[in-house]
Amino acid sequence: MISVMIAAIGNIGRAAMLGTSSLRGTLAFAVRVFLNFFDRRTYNSASLMVFIHQLYFTSVQILPLFLFVAVIFGFLINGMAFNAVKNMDYLGRLLMGFVVTELSPFITVLLIALRSSSAINTEIAVMKVNREMSTLNSFRIDLIHYLFIPRILNGVFSMVLLTSLFALVVLSTGLLVSSLVFGTSVDTYVDTLLRSTDVLDIVILLIKCATFGFFITLIPIRIGLSASEELTSIPISVLNGMVKVFVAIVTIEVLSSIIRFI
Amino acid sequence: MQRIEFKVGLFIAITSLLIMASIGYVAYKKGVFSKVHTYTLSSKSGDNLTEGMPVAVWGFTIGRVSALELNDQGIVLIRIKIPDRHNRMIRANSKFVIDKPLIGSPRIIVQTNNLNALPLSPEMVPELTESNDINEIIKRARPIVDKADRIMANIEHITASLSDPAGDVNRILRNAETLTARFSKKDSLLAMAVGDPESVKSIHEAINKLRDITVKVDGILKRVDGMAGKTDEEIYGQDGILPQLRNILRDLLGKLAKIDVTFDNINKVSYEAADSAKDLKGLRNALDETVKSIGNLADEIDRKIPFKARPEIKLP
Amino acid sequence: MTFFDSEDALQTSLNAFLEEHREHLGLVSPDIPLISNLPVWSNIALIRQYHENMPWEEAKALAVELLERFGMAKIVEQRSHSLNKEELFCVMLMRAAMVREAVVVLDRPFRILSNLPEGCFLTDAFHKVDDLIAEAHIFDYNWEKGRYGATDCAKD
Incomplete structure (x- = not known):
């Protein structure tokens, strides 16, 4: 028994x-x-070049689409918010507490995950299949220094920069909507936002963005590395990686909300 | 590669600049770069006090509680930080009140009557007094409750007076009964003394009306007995008991005044008939007494009960 | 040049050699391909950029200069899949030569240059980068020996 x-x-x-x-x-x-991150050898010309390329593909190339999406969301959200919420204090809290701290990082992380995480996952899996990892090992090039950290740092930087840009565009659109459509003065709108701005919320937002960026690039790299040397393992690897990225996004979102409301 | 570097550099520079400018603007507006004045308040209790609690003037937050300490004498010391641009709100005569609203977080309210008064010295430690919504509501409701108490006392007094056998209304009724009885006995004497059938008829009509009024007043007495269970509307409303009572009493006064005039005429006509005059004089005295007492009662009711077009007693 | 009768023997000997010269190893082998998502110049420059933190402009200039030695300047921005066998071999050799005091090892070079009948091309290629390399070693099978010694250029 x-x-x-x-x-x-x-x-x-x-x-x-x-x-x-x-x-x-x-x-x-x-x-x-x-x-x-704290190893001096990580920061060399080759890694910097990879980082610049990654940032270009992740943030700069996507910029026109991203700004377009931000402007559309800005008009939609502000239009709805100004119609539904007449009290300026509640409006401020809605814009700062929901649009800036929740919606902006969420839209950004979705766009980056859909575009860059999948690309990173595929790229690493293809390198594995092509035995390009052996090349780097043969020339004593550390995979973490040269391949992973530039991509992960790019994720962190891109998330922070693009989320901030998204939030700024949405709030600027709000300024237009409030003054042109609803006749609210610029000062009133800015004061409303300032009253609802909590420095701690911004700090948590930045940490959340950095965490999102870290994990939505780290997970595809790790899953890409787990691919075998067969071509058929590439789609399986990307599929697994994207599911895990989604789980990571939800987990970080929930954890950050818990921290914010404690 | 150079093109990519340029684009990435431009993106990082512009975005970082925008972010820094926004954060800088928020920090500037929030007074991060401005001079901050620190004042110390004292309180006997630390209840509802928290670090970061807002300090407000006329609904606007002008500062925050930065620290809370307990000194050797068991007094809670509250350090508040006020940015320089709001510092003119803090004067030597300012009062600091902790406001605990029914809904929402507590805050410290600064009440400054004279903004031209001397500034508060950082060495001074003003006391933080307490206020909250419940107390404020009770304070505001107190006069209304007092007024309601007074009205209830008046109603009780009137009710007691009406139901008291020795009270004014009962006295009127008794007088009215006596009068009626006496008139019924003096019918032939009256006719004989007056020698005027119209006057006699008028007196009879008055007596009959007086009977009706007596019956009405009696009915009112019964209704007043049950007044304790009545609502405000039933007592004070347009169709309530007390306005009716007043109308009836005024009616009674009017009728009795008419009788008074008639009796004056009788007196004048039958001046020389000694027996008749003696009886009529008694009758006149009885009428005078009745009129006077009814008048007093009506006045007292008017004085004690604030008859209104519509009742307006509102309790919180 | 070292020749072996079997693959196992070659592989064992090669692995031991690679391990011994790991610090300055410049291996040319189909088992360590070019990085497919990098242009030719970047594949060559990568070694100096990573180990010596050489600025990319300088590293690229060096790579271009090497490519010019081989008369291959036109392939500087191309990717590995668009190169022919000779170009692929030469780029691999240039990459190996970028290692400081390089011990260049050619692992069965005719697996890459399968279209060439003899090793004259190899000798020419070595001559073009001999200022950059400390040692050069070839590991191959015995039955390929004739491809190396059959011509005059092999003697160089």
């Missing part, structure tokens, strides 16, 4: 270990990458 119970408990433990192995693996990889 006791042996059966021990076996049952063992099975539960094994299932738990198996179920969380991916999470543990990701966290261990994240720690490893994070520690390399």
Whole structure:
């Protein structure tokens, strides 16, 4: 009887270990990458070039589409908000507490995840299939320094910059909507926003953006590395990576909300 | 590569500049770069006090509570930080009140009557007094409650007076009964003394009306007895008991005044008939007493009950 | 030049050699391809950029100068999949030569240059970068020996 119970408990433990192995693996990889942020060898001309290219593909190339989306959202959200909320204080809280701190990072992370995370996942998986990792190893080029950190730093920078840009565009659009459509003075609108602005919220927003950027690039890299040397493993790897990126986005969103409302 | 570098550089520079400018603007507007004045307040209790709590003037937040300390004497010291641009609101005569609204977080309200008064010295430690919405409501409701109390006392007094056998209304009724009885006995004497059938008829009509009025007043008495359970509207409303009572009493006064005039005529006509005059004099005295007492009662009711077109007692 | 009778023997010997010269190793082998999403110049310049933090402009100039030695300046911005076998081999050799005091190892070069009958091309290529390399080693099978010694240029 006791042996059966021990076996049952063992099975539960094994299932738990198996179920969380991916999470543990990701966290261990994240720690490893994070520690390399402080390694001087990470910051060399080759890594900088990769970083610039990544930032170009992730943030600059997407900019026209991104700004267009931000302006459309700005008009929609501000139009609805000004119609629905007559009290300027509530409007300020809605714009700062929801649009800036929740909606802006969410839209940005979705766009970056859909465009860049999938590309990074595919790129790493293709490199693995082509045995290009062996090339780098052969020439003593550290994968974390040269391949991973520039991409992850790009994720962090892009998220912070694009989210801020999105928020600024939405708020500027709000200024237009409020003054041109609803006749609110610029001073009133700005004062309303200022009254609703909490420095702590902005700090949490920036940390959240950086965390989003870190994980939506780290996870595709890790999953891409797990591809085998067969071409057919590439789509499977991308599929797994994108699902895990989605789970990471939801998890970070929930955690940041908990921290904000504690 | 150079083209890419330029574009990326431009993107980072412009976006960073926008972000820095926005954060700088917010920080400037929030007074991060301006000089901040620190004042210390004291309070016997630290209840509802928290760090970061807003300090407001006329609904506008002008500063925040930066620290809370308990000194050796067990007094809570509250340090508030006020940016320089709002510092003119803090004067030596300013009062600091902790406001605890029914809904929402507490805050410190600064009440400054004279903005030209001397500025508050940072060495001074004004006391933080307490105020909250419940107390304020009770304070505001107090006069209304007092007024309601007075009205209830008056109603009780009138009710007691009406139901008291020795009270004014009962006295009127008794007088009216006596009068009626006496008139019924003096019918032949009256006719004989007056020698005027029209006057006799007029007196009889008056007596009959007086009977009707007596019945009405009696009915009112019964209704007043049950007044305790009545609502405000039933008592004071347009169709309420007390306005009716007043009308009836005024009617009674009018009728009795008419009788008074008639009796004056009788007196004049039958001046020389000694027996008749003696009886008529008694009758006149009885009428005078009745009129006077009814008048007093009506005046008292008018004085004690604030008859209004519409009742307006509103409790919180 | 070292020749082996079997793949296993070659692989074992090669691995031992690579391990021994890891610090300055410049391996040319189809098993370590060019990075497919980098242009030719970047594949060559990468080694100096990473290990010596050489600015990309300088590293690119060096790569272009090397490509010019081979008469291949036109392929500077091309990717690996658009190169022919000779170009691919030369770019791999230039990349290996970018290692400081490079110990260049050609691992069965005729797997890359399968279209060439003899090793004259190899010798020419080595001559073009010999100022950059400290040592050069070729690992191949015994049955390929004739491709190296059959011509005059092999003697150089």
